[in-house]
Amino acid sequence: MARNDIVEHLARxxxxxxxxxxxxxxxxxxxxxxRADLAGLLVVSVVSSYESCVKDTLVNFAxxxx
Numbered sequence: 001m002a003r004n005d006i007v008e009h010l011a012r013x014x015x016x017x018x019x020x021x022x023x024x025x026x027x028x029x030x031x032x033x034x035r036a037d038l039a040g041l042l043v044v045s046v047v048s049s050y051e052s053c054v055k056d057t058l059v060n061f062a063x064x065x066x
Contacts (some may be wrong), residue, residue, distance in 0.1 A: 005053075005056065006053050009049045009052055009053050010049055010053075012045070012049060013045050013046050013049050014040070016041075016042060016045055017042060020038045020039075020042065022037070024038060
């Protein structure tokens with residue numbers, strides 16, 4: 001998998017992190033629980049993006065050797 005493809009997958013996570021900071025800043029004490037929930041969403045998004053990169057790499061490898 002080319003580095004550009006990986007960057008494309010992970011750019012979605014970066015965008016989500018920036019939007020979380022924009023709409024629910026860390027200075028907002030009232031939204032601590034909501035930020036914690038969003039942090040969980042962000043972690044799931046990171047893992048999902050990584051999993052997608054690994055899957056694409058394995059599929060590309062299998063297609064080249066079959």
